[in-house]
Amino acid sequence: MATRNDSRTRDSKKTDNREARRERSAFSFGGKDGAAPLLGALAAGAAIGIGANWARKFLQQTSESMMAGNAWDEILKLEHKATLAKFDLLLATADDETGKRTALVKALHYALNKHAHQEEQVVYPALRQANETVDADHLEHEHGYVKTFLYRLENMEKDSADFLPTVREFRALIEEHARMEEEQVFPRFRAAMSEEQNARITSLMNKEGMKMN
Ligand SMILES: [Fe+2]
Numbered sequence: 001m002a003t004r005n006d007s008r009t010r011d012s013k014k015t016d017n018r019e020a021r022r023e024r025s026a027f028s029f030g031g032k033d034g035a036a037p038l039l040g041a042l043a044a045g046a047a048i049g050i051g052a053n054w055a056r057k058f059l060q061q062t063s064e065s066m067m068a069g070n071a072w073d074e075i076l077k078l079e080h081k082a083t084l085a086k087f088d089l090l091l092a093t094a095d096d097e098t099g100k101r102t103a104l105v106k107a108l109h110y111a112l113n114k115h116a117h118q119e120e121q122v123v124y125p126a127l128r129q130a131n132e133t134v135d136a137d138h139l140e141h142e143h144g145y146v147k148t149f150l151y152r153l154e155n156m157e158k159d160s161a162d163f164l165p166t167v168r169e170f171r172a173l174i175e176e177h178a179r180m181e182e183e184q185v186f187p188r189f190r191a192a193m194s195e196e197q198n199a200r201i202t203s204l205m206n207k208e209g210m211k212m213n
Pocket residue numbers: 116119139143177181
């Protein structure tokens with residue numbers, strides 16, 4: 001007959017296995033300092049003379065990262081906020097401000113593209129490795145609709161009566177999507193990861209972000 005001690009041993013073995021799986025994850029390697037790979041890459045870039053453009057990208061990404069306390073979820077939260085502010089500027093435009101609308105849609109496209117790239121290349125795969133597949137798939141599915149809204153806005157006459165209602169609908173999707181990430185998925189995932197794993201995710205995400213700057 002199984003005793004309470006047996007089931008406790010089984011439970012602790014389960015926990016050990018989970019920890020071991022986590023340690024084997026692609027997101028668990030690397031040093032204590034999540035910024036180390038970036039700094040190493042910067043030194044390598046300087047050594048072979050990659051130059052000013054690369055340095056500009058590096059500074060842009062690292063200043064965003066430092067402002068957010070060098071935590072991947074805080075960086076993404078800042079980007080959500082900046083993106084929603086762009087939507088608000090767009091919603092404040094008049095129908096005859098077509099040049100301004102074109103420029104803001106372009107800025108929105110750039111910001112959303114970079115943000116989605118970081119999440120799709122690093123955060124969502126890390127979620128799937130931690131068995132958070134349902135949430136990762138749901139969020140990535142919504143990114144498809146983000147691209148659809150961008151396509152619609154880019155190909156719409158900027159003085160169309162449909163322009164602002166489409167922006168409003170698009171903003172609501174982004175707000176809801178960001179809320180799910182910020183309030184449900186990301187805090188739970190961050191808490192489940194070790195400090196080292198979170199630093200690794202931040203480092204990988206910054207590298208992907210730099211590719212899009
Ligand atoms: Fe997202």
